[in-house]
Amino acid sequence: MLNFKVSELINYIKELTNKDFILNQLYVEGEISNLNKHSNGNAYFTVKDDYCRLSCVIYDYKSLDNNGSLEDGNQVRLKGKISLAEAESTLRLLATEVESIGLGNIYERFEKTKKELEEKGYFSSDHKKSIPKFSKKIGVITSSDGAAIKDIISVTKRRNPYVSIVLYPAAVQGPYSASSLIEGLDYFSDTDVDLVIIGRGGGSYEDLDSFNSKELALKIFNFDKPIISAVGHEIDFVISDFVSDMRAPTPSAAAELAVFNHYEAIKEIENNLSTIFKSLENKFYKESTLLKTLDTRLKLISVDKIINNKARDNLVLINNTKNIVNNNIKFKESNLNLIYKKINKDKLLKLISDNENKILRLKEKSFKSIDYKYLDMERKLLLLKSRMDKLDVKAMQxxxxxxxxxxxxxxxxxxxxxxxxxxxxxxxxxxxxxxxxxxxxxxxx
Known part of the structure; x- marks a missing residue:
């Protein structure tokens, strides 16, 4: 028995493939999947049938006459040779020509299901339910050990630690995956979750095929809670994306759409409260200013102030009248003194006596007139006050x-x-x- 190192064995097998006539010039038919048109100009993909897969590479694929045939789901005939990649120790086909011979079974089934459901209105926006803005509990249907659930939990904790995540661990690829996903929806239909995220991370087109199930699409359409479909990367579309209430390009994006940001909500509430308080302060200041202005104006038209001012003016008038009378008396006395010097004593005494009586009568009459005027003014003031009371603002109101x-x-x-x-x-x-x-x-x- 021969003893080989790994590299020696790989090199030996490589020599065999290089020398084999059939392996150096052959045609291979199969369905393209997991296509990656790299920026370096090369195309990397898998060609498969119902039983096996073969890795392929086409260098400078854009130079091919029929490079448009390089699309996922296409059934193609490839010309090339088999090569052994030493680093990965895997066989691959180095293709030099590609010829389209129809759609692959998976892609053909996908297009048929999509067309049928679209014609029946299953994708119409009229049937789509709104995604709750403030979900408290979210159901997730995906693999328990995949990257999808880890991403969803991470985003949820970052945005809102008070939101609960309930996982239904489902198979997301393989022959029984579609029924497993349907069982997850049956489970959440009797729970209090606000919405459901169904999905998985990226993969080859055949890996995502369970989400193209017609039975799963009908279950999603008739589900009584909102559903976000989050399957694969941004470029991948499956039937569940079209029939769900919302499509997210990735599981992380689904969590962003489903979970409201607790911290941003708190900040928005604080900003709104601050705006309300400032508005109330401004309104209070304006109302206080208006109240002070009205108080000042009411004081200016105060009945008591008008009456007090009128009474003060009347007192001044009365005092002025008394002063005028006293001045007249003094003037008369001065005239009497002059007359006294001009007439004899007897006549003077008689004149004085007569004038004194006149003066007394005049004084008495004057003071009676003043008292009468004062009483009349007092009566008029009382009448004015009575009228002004009727004009009092509050009484009038x-x-x-x-x-x-x-x-x-x-x-x-x-x-x-x-x-x-x-x-x-x-x-x-x-x-x-x-x-x-x-x-x-x-x-x-």
Missing amino acids: KQGYSVVLNSEFDLVRNINDVDIEEIINILLENGEIKVKVLEKKEYQL
Whole structure:
């Protein structure tokens, strides 16, 4: 028995493949899957049938006459040779020509199912349910050990640690995966989850085929809770993407769409509260300023102040009258002294006596007149006070009258004190009304 090192054995097999006539020039038929058109100009993919797969590479695929045949799901005939990749120790086909011979079975079935369901309206937006904005519990149907559930949990914890994740561990590829996914939906139909995420990470087109199941699509369509489909990478589309209520390009993106950001919500609430408090402070300041202005204006039209001012003016008038009378008496006395020097004593005494009596009568009459005027003024003041009491603002407001102030808070006495479209203030007994002036009409008196 020969003893080989690994590299020696691989090199030996490589020599055999290089020398084999059939393996150096052959045609291979199969379905393209897992195609990767690399930026270096090469195309890497798998060609398969119902039983086996073979890795393939085409160098500078854009230079091929029929490079449009290089699409996932296409059934093709490839010309090339078998080569052994030393580093990976895998056989691969180095293809030099590609010829399309129809659609692959998986892709053909996908297109048939898609067309049938689309024609029946299963993809219509009219049937799609809204995704809840504030979900508290989210169901996830995916593999328990795949990257999808780890990504969903990570994003959820980052956005909102108070949201619960309930996992239904399902098979996401293989012959029984579609039924496993359907069982997951049956499980969540009787729970209190707010929505369901169904999906898996990326893979080859055949790996995603369970999500093209017609039975799964019908189950999703009739499900009573919102569903987000999150299958594969951004470029992958499956039937569940079209029939679900929302499609997410990746499981991480599904979590971003399903879980509201707790921290951003708190920040938004705080900003809204701050805005409300500032608005209330501004309103309180404006109302306080208005109240002070109205108080000042009410004091200016105070009945008591008007009466006090009128009484003060009357007292001044009375004092002035008394002063005038006293001055007249002094003037008369001065005249009497002059007359005394001109007449004899007897006549003077008689004249003095007569004048004294006249003066006394005049003085008495004057003071009676003053007292009468004072009493008359006092009576008029009382009458004025009675009238002013009736004009008291608060009393008038209780009787249905109101005080009207323009936008500058000046008292409105006639139509010329306001303008059209001006906002005016009407003060009533129990509050204030702001109104807009729509029309002015002057009455002919």
